[in-house]
Amino acid sequence: MLKWLRKLNRYFTSSNLKQKSNHSTSEKTETPLSSNIEENLLKIKDTFSNASDIVIREFEISTRVPIKAFIVYIDGLVDKDFVQMNLMKPLMIDINLSKADDEFDHKNALNIIYQRILTLSEVKKVKDFHETLDYILSGDTALFLDGFSTALIASLRGWESRNITPPDTDVVVRGPREGFTETLRISTSQLRRKIKNPNLKFEKMKIGKQTQTDVVIAYIKGIADEKIVEEVKRRLSKIDTDAILESGYIEQYIEDSPLSFLPTVGNSEKPDIVAAKMLEGRVAILTDGTPFALTVPYLFIEAFQSSEDYYSRPFYASILRLLRFVAYFISVFSPALYVALTTYHQEMLPPAMLISIAAAREGTPFPASVEALMMGIIYEILKEAGVRLPRPVGQAVSIVGALVIGEAAVSASLIGAPMVIVVSLTAIASYVVASINDTVSIMRFVYVLLAAFLGLFGIMIGAAVFLTHMVSLKSFGVPYLSPIAPIVTEDLKDVFFRPPLWKMDKRPQLIAKEENMVRQKPDLMPNPPKNDRK
Amino acid sequence: MKRVVSVLLLIAIMSTALAGCWSRRELDTLAIVSAMGIDKSEEEGKYSIAYQIIQPNELKGSSSPDSSSASSKGVWVLTSTGYTLMDAARKATMQSDRRLFFPQNKVIVIGEELARQGIGPLLDFLNRDPEHRRLSWLLVAKGKAHDIISAKHEQENIPAQAIDNMIKSSTATSMAVKVNLNEFIKNLSTPGSDPVACRIEMIQDNEAKTHKMRLTGASVFKKDKLVGFLDQNETRGLNWILGKVVSGVILVKSPMDENKDVAIEIIRASSKIIPEILDDEIKITVEIEEEGNVAEDLSDIDFTSSEMLYELEKRKAQVIKNEIQAVLEKAQREWSVDIFGFGKAVRKKYPKKWKTLQTKWQDLLPEVDVEIKVKAKIRTSGLSTVSITGR
Amino acid sequence: MLEKGKISNKQMVMLFTICRLMLTMAFLPYVNSPPWSQDLWISSILAFPMHIILALPVYTLAKRFSKLSLIESIEAMYVWFFLHRTSTILRELGEFLTAVPYPETPIIVFIIASALCAAYAVFHGLETIGRLAEIIAPVILSSVFLVFLLIAKDVDISNLTPVLEDGIVPVLYGAFVIAARTTMGMFLWILIPYINEPRKIRNSLLIVFLIFSLHLTPS
The missing domain is CATH 3.30.300.210 (Nutrient germinant receptor protein C, domain 3)
Incomplete structure (x- = not known):
């Protein structure tokens, strides 16, 4: 099987290479702009033929020496009011009133407009045609002047975007409510607001031959390991595909073990979580068009850490941490254990329990293993329906699910009541560690099958193979199961418990930059003066 | 090489899948034995064994304690004979549609007559067979073990459960011994000690004209042979020591x-x-x-x-x-x-x-x-x- | 060398530990182990110095050629030894499983399943196995401890008397048997060249033997 997997892997990589060679001809070459405005206009019109959302406005800069000009922008991506007030009006009206009019001629027109007329903060001079196109497509407005082979790019972007709302994932009781939005710039601003530090770097890339999606690699210089940053850049630059529509696309192109069902790239919708991860030395990848930011390296243990653990006091947070591990084991193993115990190892059940389970199983038509698989599948169907259906119908589904499957099936003796209990317990428990919910679902079925075939021994073999697989994984060079395996004593305290913040003196050993491990001074434990006033 | 690996894999998967037919047993194919009484059979050299088998079906409705009417019975008593315990257990399946399942067996009662002959041969099976737990209580019935097994108990649907609880709560008087199979075997095999077992008998209840089971002290063994019974006060004397x-x-x-x-x-x-x-x-x-x-x-x-x-x-x-x-x-x-x-x-x-x-x-x-x-x-x-x- | 990965000394300790303890717990060989008496615990403790004595030759070899694994020096013999050892272990495990929980299942099922499981780990290399040990060993050790706590109320220390009923000789013999059995597990010696800090190997080995001995069930 391993051979076969390798072959599969090779197949994937080789097909990638092939594609790359096919498309290498279409790489951009430098095409300078013409100094003839008609030529430029023609070229633009030609490029954007049949694109109804393109707006080209030809006009004359009415100075002493009139100059032909036109602006190009894409309707819907710019703020029209701003274009009229801050671009058209200065060029068509204000220029006459200013002193600039006197010095204006064909030679220095561009410079004067750039330096004295345009009351805009972000204007760039671009000489290349394709670069200009990129800017226009990103929502900038291009101004062409007759006689100049340089276009002025005015950033007057403005489009309808979603408000910042509390995200549906990573819900917290205590902690910031804001989430990322689909607009990249807003997301970076949210991060910048959290970390006001020049070392916070946003390196921009464009990925996707057709979509030209903006992608930002965010990290904190000095904390993030350069090797990891370089690795991220290397993997991102290798992506040569048509479209990046969501960060999930990127995830699938850069993950370490694409054939594993365990995620080795993390994602989050919340700026505070991403900021916290970057402060531990992780690298974030923000993608335009999605509120989900990726973080690497991603370790298994992160699924059990909630941002709220760190915002609330450590005692209950530690209990919750342990509870999440328990919930994980319940959600993965309980149906399998039920099957194994009731079909292979009845002697391991306490007598009273065995009798009541036996009483409930009496007269049910299916073997326990089939029952478990059936109920598992029904639960997955209910879950999927609940997510996809419109909200009012979704409620109906849950009622039908609870009544028909829970009540009626049991009272009709189609399914034993303990199985319903096990499945609902599993379902609830799996939402405690919501971020690896998909993996948990897959594993649950695998274990049920193994338990049906070989009882506890089957579960054990499955667990051993799964564990071996887990420890063999790496995420951007960091062992997936660290700090449990390999044991990193320093980090181990933030695994099963959440230590007080004043005790977490060091950054994660395997993630952060080696030379810069210290997060804070030791002995930060609060120690208020004893002689207080009565 | 590739082919060899895939063939091996196929064999492995198939053997795993087939394993399902070997050791698997659904709960509704098991007859859960809760108590077992061993007597001498009338035929020479044979044992006669009564199995108290739990009937989950009957217990299903009586989840609330007040519904345990006199008519509902939670157990079924099955009697089988054989030259050895294993023989008898397997012959019992001729009468039962389910396979006898012993690990939940709580009580082993041995008839007086058989105990006097020596119970060493019985213990071998109970000790060797992985299905038997060494935590089952070992009792000697004054009289026939079958009577104990087929007796009813007012408080519990499963009489074995009643015996189990009676033995556990005998600490209130200290007038019975708590001996399970493990302890009996341990005392039997240790030089310098002889085993005892609990003693149980059916006592006539004068007013109700019925028989009730009661723990009445201890039964004393010399090696593996019963030599006599201790009454309740003597049993406490033993417990003092x-x-x-x-x-x-x-x-x-x-x-x-x-x-x-x-x-x-x-x-x-x-x-x-x-x-x-x-x-x-x-x-x-x-x-x-x-x-x-x-x-x-x-x-x-x-x-x-x-x-x-x-x-x-x-x-x-x-x-x-x-x-x-x-x-x-x-x-x-x-x-x-x-x-x-x-x-x-x-x-x-x-x-x-x-x-x-x-x-x-x-x-x-x-x-x-x-x-x-x-x-x-x-x-x-x-x-x-x-x-x-x-x- | 085939293997490029390195494992830490800690991982080696854990590997050694689970390697023997797992089998001990499954099969409890102490039932049939000299001195066949209540003095077994003394044997177990005395096995500690025995371990050291028995391990000395290999240890000195390891010191001398810390870059060279034993398998490179006496390959053929070792390969045979390994085959034999591995098959014994698989057989013992299968024997245990077919004896109690799965009487009707053919033993080959368990042997193949365990062997495939092991092969998968080997496929991923030594580093993975080392990390695996780091997860499994604490789980096993803590469960042993837990079991010990749970049965603590049933422990009757007086059962350990009389101490040295038949003199010291059978106890020493028992200690030797225990140590010899464990030292058989020393096929893990070939791990020595892959260890991070070969200098600290002496301490690591002492920890391993201590865990074995204090566990009090002869491994």
């Missing part, structure tokens, strides 16, 4: 009025067996320390007087001593069985001398001088110091 008295009531005659009783509750007790060998004379001292509270006083004792308490303590010590004497008389002197573990104590203290003593321990035992020292104390007299009619 073994240090297994947990609680119970001691009745003493009141110092105020010899016709009236005072009940003293045992709070805690411990024992020590101290062997001594002086010039080939073996002497064993049993030291008992006991503490109790006055629970009930039928005479009018003034508990503020310390002399009264001393007197009570003395009388209590005498009662304990008598109980011990009684059991020593029977087991040590009459039957010459070492159910007290005296031999074990000697072996621990004098490992060298024990080597020579071991072989003739049977014969030496009745001659061994056993001294009993009892320290009995009374801690409190309950909530009242004088009786209501006292003043």
